[in-house]
Amino acid sequence: MPIRKTTIIIAFFCIVKISLHLIADSNSGFQGDELLHIETGNHPSFGYMEFPPVIGWLAFIQNQFHSQSVFVHHIFSHIASFLILILIALTTLQLGGKSKAVFIVLLCILTAPAFGRGHQLFQPVVFTHFFWLLSFYQLVRFVKTLDKKYLLYLTICLSFGFLTKYDILFFIAGLSGLLLFKSTRTSILQKDIWKYILLFIILIAPNVIWQYKQGFPVLDMFSRLYETQLDKLTILGVLESIVISLNPLTLFFWIGGFIYMFRTKNNPNYYRPIAFTIVISIFLMALNKSKAYYFYPAIITLLIFGSIWFEQKILSKRQWILYPAIALLVVSGLVLIPFGLAVLPLDTFIKFAAVEKKDNRYEIEYTEYYSKSKWEETMGGIKTVYDSLPMNERRDCLIWGKHYSQAGGVNLFRENYELPKAFSYHGSFYLWTPEKGELPKTIIAFSNGEAGIDFFQSFFRSVVAVKQIYNPYADDEKDLWQTIYICKEPTLNFEQLRTEFKTRIFE
Structure with a gap:
């Protein structure tokens, strides 16, 4: 018994x-x-x-x-x-x-x-x-x-x-x-x-x-x-x-x-x-x-x-x-x-936790509560930028995610949006970047507040910020905006980039 x-x-x-x-x-x-x-x-x-x-x-x-x-x-x-x-x-x-x-x-x-x-x-x-x-x-x-x-x-x-x-x-x-x-x-x-x-x-x-x-x-x-x-x-x-x-x-x-x-x-x-x-x-x-x-x-x-x-x-x-x-x-x-667990829908959790709206945003610590809608907006934004490129630039275009989570998200969801693969030099993504060869003439790059336009300007002669995506649930200023860039005329090849980031993969 x-x-x-x-x-x-x-x-x-x-x-x-x-x-x-x-x-x-x-x-x-x-x-x-x-x-x-x-x-x-x-x-x-x-x-x-x-x-x-x-x-x-x-x-x-x-x-x-x-x-x-x-x-x-x-x-x-x-x-x-x-x-x-x-x-x-x-x-x-x-x-x-x-x-x-x-x-x-x-x-x-x-x-x-x-x-x-x-x-x-x-x-x-x-x-x-x-x-x-x-x-x-x-x-x-x-x-x-x-x-x-x-x-x-x-x-x-x-x-x-x-x-x-x-x-x-x-x-x-x-x-x-x-x-x-x-x-x-x-x-x-x-x-x-x-x-x-x-x-x-x-x-x-x-x-x-x-x-x-x-x-x-x-x-x-x-x-x-x-x-x-x-x-x-x-x-x-x-x-x-x-x-x-x-x-x-x-x-x-x-x-x-x-x-x-x-x-x-x-x-x-x-x-x-x-x-x-x-x-x-x-x-x-x-x-x-x-x-x-x-x-x-x-x-x-x-x-x-x-x-x-x-x-x-x-x-x-x-x-x-x-x-x-x-x-x-x-x-x-x-x-x-x-x-600890998203057992409540996002809107219900905001009311349950009495999260007040400050500066046009709710500060939610647990990103999984809102990441689904965040990624839908991010992928939609990248798709819009990609479709705006001439056909000959789209053919070889790649996507550079500054953070490993950004590259990982693109690679998980990209087939739904008919987008090219993403790469990154952050964390283990460094291991999977090409060891040799030239970068495509056009790269779509994106990052949050941890890296600005100057980060990508170190590697391209032309970098233009073309779209920003606002996150109304960010609990940190750096996550408030994601910026999408069109980068052209690379100054380094893949081998040189690997050398450049070899000691910077956790930055």
Whole structure:
């Protein structure tokens, strides 16, 4: 009976979560980074400038549908979000939780807007959550049983986690906490640990070799991130962002879990080795000034312990507390979910969130709420400019998107508008530009406020701004206008442009 009850709980939350994601699909367009990730599927490889290869392999499969549908390009994100809930529930049960603990932890996940958005978009985030939690599940089973087969499973999971997103290295570093305890240290050192290390190296080697051949561009990206973003972060600022984005009410559970997992009285003796791996991971992320979303998978593990603590220490004495706790989480979730998932149409969200119109625009932080209409206007504008060109110029014309999301959007939607392909020297798009040859005599270029006419004037003798597209939902001045240019008489060829942008791909 308890197993059946827990299964029903898991099934209920999976159905609700998938339903919310499908509703969001119908109300939203693509977030900018997704357009890059979709494009990687047209260039499957062992690596990309910004991230490891798994996202490209998944995109390759999705791209076989030849669809521009948000749903199609979210298929793997939805599958991963579904599996994440199951993993969280199974790990909770492994650590001694029962049905009420499973219910609470899944409700915390469902009502946290960060998990709604993070598990919706086609980005490495949702897949790294999956592999982080799958690795954590194998870790729990190993620490409980000291069975070496779980070390093998853990090694494989960590390898695929590395090939998904490099922040799994924080989890791997956290495993050093196992060496602080005699039982786990003895078991690890007696089980030919070098074999597992070798297996990990073999599995990640193709991506490491790819990065080496390209001069480790990911290090340049991190350097740029620290220069423009990470160095400006503060611990208090990141903590505030975590608390708000994960639903302030869940703080009660993950702080409770943090304390509870270190207690030795009446708790299983395998709790503390696991606790140290979590804490070391969190400490290293904080030390490296990580963004808030880097901490999310580690906080999920705290929520698991918190739900067990709530079930065993709070509800065992005051059963009635369960009902107001559920009610508060549900009510808060109803308020917060639209700030992570586009479960409301844009006009309804503006009213719901009480977004006031200022300077003739609504400032909407979540671009997927309005990106569908934005891209319709952008593609329509580019089509108008393209059709205005003489036929002989149209024949060889290409489109230059300053930002990778702009080039990615054109390449995804261009067939509907009978437009030529787009290229860019930003991010991984640099890899797919021609290595040699002359530029066409006419290029249609476009950018937002990050780059003005002077950017393109560096590469063409004639650059004319011919159309501007206004974004009434931009929350940043640079996104307020997109400008379309007609560029003629290039001064550099493709080979020279690649040399010019080789050290500027993240600018």
